[in-house]
Amino acid sequence: MSFRSSALVRRRIYLHRIFYNCFRYYCKVPITPVATLESDNIPKPNIDINTVALLERLSLVRFDTEQGVKVLEDSIEFANKILHINTDNVQPLYTVLENQSLSLHIDAVTQGNCQKDILKNAVITEDDYFVAPPGNIPLHEIEEKESDIQRNENRN
Amino acid sequence: MNKLSSYSIRDIHKAYRDKTLNPRCLIDQCLDRANKTKELNAFITLTPQVAHEQSLRCQERLQSSKKLNLLEGISVCLKDNFCTENIRTTCASNMLKNFTPTYNATIYSKLMMAGACLVGKTNLDEFAMGSGTVDSIYGPSRNPWCYNDNWRIAGGSSGGSAVAVSSGSSVVAIGSDTGGSTRNPAALCGIVGLKPTYGLVSRYGLIPLVNSMDVPGVFAKNVDDAAITLNCIAGPDDLDSTTIKSAFKPISIKEDFDISNLNIGIPKEYHCKDMSIEVIECWQFVTDLLEKLCKVSCVSLPHTSVSIAVYSILNQCEVASNMSRYDGLEYGLRAKTNYSTEELYATTRSQGFNNVVRSRIFGGNYFLLRQNYEKYFLKAQKLRRLISDDFENVFNGDNKVDLLLTPTTLSDAPLYSDFTAKNNRDQCALQDYCTQPANMAGIPAISIPVKLSKNKLPLSLQLMGPALSEELLLNVAKKIEALVNFPVLEFNQYLNKN
Numbered sequence: 001m002s003f004r005s006s007a008l009v010r011r012r013i014y015l016h017r018i019f020y021n022c023f024r025y026y027c028k029v030p031i032t033p034v035a036t037l038e039s040d041n042i043p044k045p046n047i048d049i050n051t052v053a054l055l056e057r058l059s060l061v062r063f064d065t066e067q068g069v070k071v072l073e074d075s076i077e078f079a080n081k082i083l084h085i086n087t088d089n090v091q092p093l094y095t096v097l098e099n100q101s102l103s104l105h106i107d108a109v110t111q112g113n114c115q116k117d118i119l120k121n122a123v124i125t126e127d128d129y130f131v132a133p134p135g136n137i138p139l140h141e142i143e144e145k146e147s148d149i150q151r152n153e154n155r156n
Numbered sequence: 157m158n159k160l161s162s163y164s165i166r167d168i169h170k171a172y173r174d175k176t177l178n179p180r181c182l183i184d185q186c187l188d189r190a191n192k193t194k195e196l197n198a199f200i201t202l203t204p205q206v207a208h209e210q211s212l213r214c215q216e217r218l219q220s221s222k223k224l225n226l227l228e229g230i231s232v233c234l235k236d237n238f239c240t241e242n243i244r245t246t247c248a249s250n251m252l253k254n255f256t257p258t259y260n261a262t263i264y265s266k267l268m269m270a271g272a273c274l275v276g277k278t279n280l281d282e283f284a285m286g287s288g289t290v291d292s293i294y295g296p297s298r299n300p301w302c303y304n305d306n307w308r309i310a311g312g313s314s315g316g317s318a319v320a321v322s323s324g325s326s327v328v329a330i331g332s333d334t335g336g337s338t339r340n341p342a343a344l345c346g347i348v349g350l351k352p353t354y355g356l357v358s359r360y361g362l363i364p365l366v367n368s369m370d371v372p373g374v375f376a377k378n379v380d381d382a383a384i385t386l387n388c389i390a391g392p393d394d395l396d397s398t399t400i401k402s403a404f405k406p407i408s409i410k411e412d413f414d415i416s417n418l419n420i421g422i423p424k425e426y427h428c429k430d431m432s433i434e435v436i437e438c439w440q441f442v443t444d445l446l447e448k449l450c451k452v453s454c455v456s457l458p459h460t461s462v463s464i465a466v467y468s469i470l471n472q473c474e475v476a477s478n479m480s481r482y483d484g485l486e487y488g489l490r491a492k493t494n495y496s497t498e499e500l501y502a503t504t505r506s507q508g509f510n511n512v513v514r515s516r517i518f519g520g521n522y523f524l525l526r527q528n529y530e531k532y533f534l535k536a537q538k539l540r541r542l543i544s545d546d547f548e549n550v551f552n553g554d555n556k557v558d559l560l561l562t563p564t565t566l567s568d569a570p571l572y573s574d575f576t577a578k579n580n581r582d583q584c585a586l587q588d589y590c591t592q593p594a595n596m597a598g599i600p601a602i603s604i605p606v607k608l609s610k611n612k613l614p615l616s617l618q619l620m621g622p623a624l625s626e627e628l629l630l631n632v633a634k635k636i637e638a639l640v641n642f643p644v645l646e647f648n649q650y651l652n653k654n
């Protein structure tokens with residue numbers, strides 16, 4: 001009760017101050033917030049387990065916890081607030097420099113002899129090569145075998 | 157020289173000429189200040205050796221030549237997402253904790269050419285994803301204003317650079333600005349923060365967040381210093397194909413700049429529902445001041461309220477793409493696993509990225525899924541055009557205005573405890589409301605401190621202008637700076653406390 005009334009009083013003081021300032025100076029700053037174009041009433045998105053698996057494979061990152069899925073759903077919900085706005089006949093804006101053409105490099109060697117530099121930050125190298133483990137083994141095959149998710153959760 | 161934190165570049169250069177100060181001495185004082193204020197956690201890496209070498213070279217030049225370079229003997233620091241040769245560059249992430257670049261970002265090369273001395277690399281949110289400098293593996297940066305046990309956030313993501321300048325560890329600093337990451341911490345820390353036109357300053361060597369919006373930003377204690385710094389770093393760069401090709405004309409700040417013929421726009425959509433009354437009053441205060449000197453008009457940028465959601469889609473999509481470079485093979489963290497390449501990638505990336513980075517990668521890849529590409533990504537790019545057209549219309553249409561005046565943030569600096577009670581997306585949705593539209597349109601914007609709130613914290617406003625209007629923007633900012641006479645942070649109090 002006391003919380004509500006104090007909120008009301010604050011609201012009243014707020015309006016009073018804004019109106020007062022406004023009438024005194026005739027200030028150009030708007031006195032009330034402008035209504036947003038975002039739509040509310042967005043249904044909660046629901047990400048199924050297959051999509052989660054697909055995103056993990058594409059992202060090469062693990063969701064780790066349910067919290068991760070919740071954050072994704074929240075972020076989709078936020079994006080859904082603007083889908084209703086009419087964009088018929090509007091061209092997508094890829095870059096703000098669309099009116100200038102990209103410059104072409106002269107076809108000449110300008111850099112080189114930097115093998116040492118390039119390899120310097122790699123944790124493992126062998127005979128001047130980067131080293132990768134065996135390829136062509138999809139991520140989820142491994143997870144079933146080694147249950148990495150569980151290991152990760154234990155670590156956290 | 158206890159007043160160090162209030163000295164401008166011009167004051168310092170005068171002291172150099174009069175031989176009452178030398179670069180080595182200034183650098184020592186900055187480093188000393190940085191060490192005394194360690195608690196604020198502005199720096200990830202201090203570079204005393206580099207700064208000393210550079211300051212000695214400045215001293216030699218000062219002895220042999222009468223004419224000073226633009227930043228001769230001036231301390232600078234760089235956000236730790238700009239590559240610096242042989243100096244660790246971490247992006248405040250486990251992923252790059254062990255990364256030492258073998259080349260310099262163009263901006264750093266240019267600063268060195270202008271005689272600046274690097275005192276350190278500053279703290280940020282991991283990969284610049286945040287608006288508080290609270291998500292760094294090195295811990296949060298702390299706002300020096302009203303500093304006590306119940307301290308306030310510095311703003312972000314370039315919070316370390318803002319703290320370094322406002323606390324006097326560096327005369328100027330460089331940050332990056334994708335959605336407000338320079339202007340936001342500048343506003344909360346009571347200094348000037350400039351986001352130049354997209355493409356005016358080279359991004360070569362800036363570890364990318366959102367390629368189509370990233371811009372290096374400038375922190376300074378006053379508009380003059382920001383202008384001098386911009387003059388050093390701006391201009392085309394062969395190493396960055398997205399720099400604007402035309403030659404850069406240095407900006408001059410005129411003492412007698414006439415603003416009487418200007419028309420300043422007040423975009424009504426920037427009054428949003430979460431804005432604090434003090435911010436509105438501050439906005440009204442400066443609007444009224446300006447109205448005595450020039451024309452002020454109400455204008456409308458109708459798509460402002462959706463800009464933050466559009467920004468969040470585009471941000472996540474570009475992040476998902478940009479972050480795919482981190483796989484553990486060529487540089488950065490490499491997980492200790494050897495079963496398969498994909499397993500190495502996934503484990504490395506799960507260990508190397510914090511949950512904010514990981515969730516933006518997921519979000520981006522979701523929006524980019526074949527069935528979602530048009531629905532979200534193309535939609536967001538179309539809305540980006542509408543947002544950009546809004547600016548085009550107010551700057552070039554009927555009843556056009558020269559500049560826009562808005563708040564920078566929705567409130568003064570929040571308490572760390574309040575801020576971290578929200579998740580990263582909500583934090584950014586609130587903090588970046590007024591700042592990210594300028595990134596969407598690629599236009600320049602500057603945040604200037606105006607007055608103190610009742611909590612004795614800085615309140616700041618933002619000026620935005622059409623592309624490449626930096627000269628006008630900075631001259632008007634300077635006028636406002638002179639009108640409001642914002643107080644310098646009293647630092648002795650803080651130093652005595654420790």
